[in-house]
Structure formats: structure tokens, C-alpha cells
């Protein structure tokens with residue numbers, strides 16, 4: 616087990632970035648710690664410094680404007696599920712939050728932590744002894760992907776259910792780092808490379824999630840997992856339409872990054888479904904077989920389109 620040698624709790628985003636700049640790359644931001652601390656216990660993160668973001672009050676608010684909802688990155692999944700404005704304006708987010716992990720984890724886990732939690736693989740999320748015994752994999756400095764037997768790439772699964780819901784709603788994220796501020800579509804944060812799944816400056820603090828409003832969204836969420844609680848997703852899908860006829864399909868758990876396919880309500884749903892299935896690089900790194908999960912993408916999306924009419 617790794618113990619942090621240094622711990623900071625800044626009270627502003629600027630201070631967090633400054634501390635990160637001084638310590639990079641040997642530090643880790645933590646929020647709820649439900650992912651970061653598990654990774655430390657499992658020996659896949661050995662940073663000597665922890666920068667705890669939970670003292671930054673400005674990241675704990677939900678604000679509404681005429682055309683968007685601004686959600687502070689430190690809002691917990693439990694708060695998100697219960698917030699009146701979220702239930703009224705973007706019920707998909709409350710539903711997705713309720714489907715994550717367990718009530719105890721949701722009381723600690725934050726929205727940004729969920730969007731940035733580490734990709735998963737049954738050959739990676741194991742103890743150090745286990746990983747050493749099999750000779751390590753590409754994601755932990757080995758030279759082969761144990762799931763595929765190949766050397767071409769790591770296909771650890773994208774794990775965040777909240778990202779799937781937010782991407783289907785067309786959400787963006789506001790980031791601050793040593794170079795300044797930027798707002799990017801959420802899907803642009805993810806690289807598709809299982810070893811380095813996120814495209815972020817090492818000092819970047821994700822402080823706000825921006826959700827568009829007033830577009831007459833209708834959404835359907837589906838999640839496949841072994842148990843209805845505790846378990847990570849083996850496949851999560853969200854389909855959202857708006858009053859202008861836009862369709863956004865997002866998937867998680869079946870590729871190193873979230874899959875996004877866009878279209879319109881005039882498109883043939885079968886074509887959109889086939890395009891989505893084709894994009895998912897599913898491999899056998901989950902407790903459900905690859906072919907079953909692939910088949911279930913079509914089933915979930917078909918059900919979603921039927922429900923949306």
C-alpha cells in the first residue's frame with residue numbers, strides 16, 4: 616500500500632493549480648477519493664502528494680441561467696440525484712446518478728471524479744501480486760494486452776455512467792490549468808487510448824459542468840450490470856432527442872472512451888444503431904462475454920428508440 620507523503624487542501628482553484636504546478640507530475644488531485652484511493656490501495660497509483668479539492672467552496676454549487684445549468688464539479692452524485700433543479704431540468708442526470716455504485720459511495724463520489732475516474736479491465740483491477748504473476752499488462756508497464764494477447768493497444772473500458780448521460784445531453788466542461796481557462800465538449804476530454812484515457816494538462820482542475828437547457832430534451836438510459844447495485848457497468852447507453860430533431864446516442868463500458876453517434880429524428884434508427892455498434896471496440900475484458908455486450912447495444916438502443924417513439 617502507498618501512503619501519501621504530502622497532503623494539501625487548497626481553498627481556491629488558483630491555489631490548487633499552483634500547488635499542482637509545483638508538484639507535477641508526482642501528485643494526484645482527489646475529491647471523494649472513491650476511485651483515487653482504491654487505485655492507491657491496488658498499487659496502480661504511487662503519487663507521493665495528494666491535493667484534496669474538497670475545500671474549494673465555489674465548486675459545490677448548482678446554478679441555473681436562461682439556457683444552461685452550471686454544476687459545480689464537487690457536487691456529489693447523491694446531491695445530484697436529489698437536487699430539485701436537476702430533477703426538473705435534466706432528470707436523466709438524476710437517473711444516471713442513482714444508477715452508480717451504492718448509496719454510501721454516491722454520498723462521497725463527486726461528479727468530476729466520476730467523469731475522470733480510471734478506465735477498468737478485469738486484468739488490470741487486480742492486486743499487485745496478481746498483476747505481477749501474469750506478467751503485467753500494457754496499462755501497468757507490461758508489454759502485452761492480456762485480454763487480446765496483442766501489443767497494439769490497451770482497450771480498458773470507459774467506466775463513467777455520468778459521462779454517458781452528459782454527453783447525450785451535449786454537455787461541456789470548464790477547465791482551469793496553468794495556461795488559463797477553457798470550455799470543451801465533454802467527449803473531447805477522452806482520447807480512446809486505454810493507457811492514457813484523458814486529454815488533460817497535468818495541472819487541470821475540472822471546476823464546472825455545463826448542461827444546455829430549454830431544448831425539449833427527451834432521454835432514455837439503459838445499464839447492463841451483474842447486480843443492480845455496487846457493480847460497475849458492462850454497458851451503459853443514453854439516447855437523447857430534442858425539439859429541433861437532433862439525436863445523440865452515447866455509450867459507455869464498451870470502448871476505452873465514450874462512444875458518441877449523432878443524427879436526426881429523420882434518420883433510420885437501424886442505421887444509427889448499426890453505426891453505434893460498429894464504433895464500439897469491445898473486447899473480452901469484462902465479466903460478460905464480448906459478443907453478448909455487443910448484442911446488447913442493439914437491444915438497448917432499439918428499446919430506447921421505441922420508448923422515445
Ligand SMILES: Cc1cc2nc3c(=O)[nH]c(=O)nc-3n(C[C@H](O)[C@H](O)[C@H](O)COP(=O)(O)OP(=O)(O)OC[C@H]3O[C@@H](n4cnc5c(N)ncnc54)[C@H](O)[C@@H]3O)c2cc1C
Nearest residue numbers: 644646647648649650651716724725728729731775776821
Ligand atoms: C464499488 C464501486 C462501484 C462503482 N460503480 C460505478 C458505476 O456503476 N458507475 C460509475 O459510473 N461509476 C462507478 N464507480 C466509480 C465511482 O463513481 C467513482 O469512483 C467516483 O465517481 C469518483 O468520484 P470521486 O469524487 O471519489 O473521485 P476521486 O477518486 O477523488 O478522483 C477520481 C479521479 O478524478 C481526478 N479528479 C477528481 N476531481 C477532479 C477535478 N475536479 N479536477 C481534476 N481532476 C479531478 C482525480 O485526480 C482522480 O484521478 C464505482 C466505484 C466503486 C468503488
